[in-house]
Amino acid sequence: MYSRSRITKSRTNVRRWQIGAVAGVAVAIVGVGLGVASADEAVPTVNCPTVAIGVAVPSQAQAEVQSNLQLLNTQISEANNRLRTSVGQGGPNFIQNAILGPLADKRFATINRMETAIGRNAAKPDLNAEGLKTCTLNQGGGTATAQPTTVPPAANNGGATGGGNAAAGVPTVNCPQVSVNVAVPAEAQAEVVRNLQLLNTQISEANTRLVNTVGQGGANFIQNAILGPLADKRFAAINRIETAIGRRAPKPDLNAEGLSKCSLNADGAASAQQGTSVTVRQAGQNAAGTGPAPTVSCPDVTINVAIPAQAQAEVQRNLDLLGTQIAEANKRLVGTVGQGGPNFIQNAILGPLADKRFSTINRIETAIGRNAAKPNLNAEGLKTCSLNG
Numbered sequence: 001m002y003s004r005s006r007i008t009k010s011r012t013n014v015r016r017w018q019i020g021a022v023a024g025v026a027v028a029i030v031g032v033g034l035g036v037a038s039a040d041e042a043v044p045t046v047n048c049p050t051v052a053i054g055v056a057v058p059s060q061a062q063a064e065v066q067s068n069l070q071l072l073n074t075q076i077s078e079a080n081n082r083l084r085t086s087v088g089q090g091g092p093n094f095i096q097n098a099i100l101g102p103l104a105d106k107r108f109a110t111i112n113r114m115e116t117a118i119g120r121n122a123a124k125p126d127l128n129a130e131g132l133k134t135c136t137l138n139q140g141g142g143t144a145t146a147q148p149t150t151v152p153p154a155a156n157n158g159g160a161t162g163g164g165n166a167a168a169g170v171p172t173v174n175c176p177q178v179s180v181n182v183a184v185p186a187e188a189q190a191e192v193v194r195n196l197q198l199l200n201t202q203i204s205e206a207n208t209r210l211v212n213t214v215g216q217g218g219a220n221f222i223q224n225a226i227l228g229p230l231a232d233k234r235f236a237a238i239n240r241i242e243t244a245i246g247r248r249a250p251k252p253d254l255n256a257e258g259l260s261k262c263s264l265n266a267d268g269a270a271s272a273q274q275g276t277s278v279t280v281r282q283a284g285q286n287a288a289g290t291g292p293a294p295t296v297s298c299p300d301v302t303i304n305v306a307i308p309a310q311a312q313a314e315v316q317r318n319l320d321l322l323g324t325q326i327a328e329a330n331k332r333l334v335g336t337v338g339q340g341g342p343n344f345i346q347n348a349i350l351g352p353l354a355d356k357r358f359s360t361i362n363r364i365e366t367a368i369g370r371n372a373a374k375p376n377l378n379a380e381g382l383k384t385c386s387l388n389g
């Protein structure tokens with residue numbers, strides 16, 4: 001009886017202890033829960049300055065800039081999440097060293113990427129990456145300010161041709177006219193016109209380059225990257241025109257050196273277009289293309305003596321040869337229009353023709369002289385021919 005009573009009492013004490021322990025644990029759990037809730041309410045959030053894009057963003061950079069603006073918000077969200085999940089971790093400098101410091105580095109890199117993206121197709125802006133990288137804390141746990149992600153539109157750069165760019169303030173090239181002031185041989189016309197058209201293509205390409213590189217490079221960028229190369233291209237094109245004409249006529253001096261250089265229309269006015277029409281000299285025309293090529297005018301050779309029968313055939317053959325020489329000289333005049341210098345016709349055509357005529361007239365005198373008195377047909381005086389036209 002006694003032992004049974006002690007056992008019962010002991011069991012009762014155990015139950016009381018178990019109930020008390022459970023109640024204590026429950027209170028502790030509630031207390032911890034209340035503590036966690038209280039700590040969560042006091043978790044700070046990051047407070048980051050807004051990055052303002054105060055310049056027009058080129059269309060080529062729009063997507064990259066917007067992507068980086070959105071990334072700034074992602075970085076803010078990740079920092080806030082880290083603040084929540086690391087409450088109580090580390091020492092007094094934990095938040096600065098583990099969250100705010102790395103966040104500043106990420107923001108600096110992101111802002112710098114936006115500057116670089118814009119700078120590829122415009123003047124590289126200073127968005128103050130150093131000043132805007134650092135974030136502080138909203139100690140009361142307020143909502144973090146989001147970074148706006150709207151990207152300023154691209155500037156309206158107008159056309160990229162020989163037209164004006166005045167609306168965008170982009171300059172255009174201003175090139176002097178190349179005047180082809182000589183008749184162009186028909187054989188050279190296509191090449192000359194092609195190179196005149198190429199001068200216009202070069203103007204258009206330079207204007208396109210001016211539009212697409214607004215703000216790039218330093219103070220000498222336009223001169224070094226656009227106007228300088230344009231001058232080299234123009235010099236080569238003008239020189240090709242001179243050479244093409246010079247193959248069939250006197251090579252003209254079109255002033256390639258003086259006309260190669262272009263300046264700028266700073267107000268974006270339309271570029272003057274290069275004229276492409278030329279005066280064409282057709283085959284058989286004179287150097288100016290205004291009429292027929294000249295012909296030779298030779299004095300008649302008169303045989304004022306009786307010709308022995310034995311000399312008749314040789315004399316006739318040489319008289320015919322004088323006509324052949326005139327025809328050959330006229331053909332040479334047509335085929336060499338514009339060639340050589342001012343003395344070309346005299347040295348290359350009239351001079352040799354005179355020598356041939358002297359020899360021919362002399363042969364006639366000799367043929368007659370074999371069977372009669374040798375006449376003086378005035379070979380020296382009749383050898384020289386002049387020009388018609």
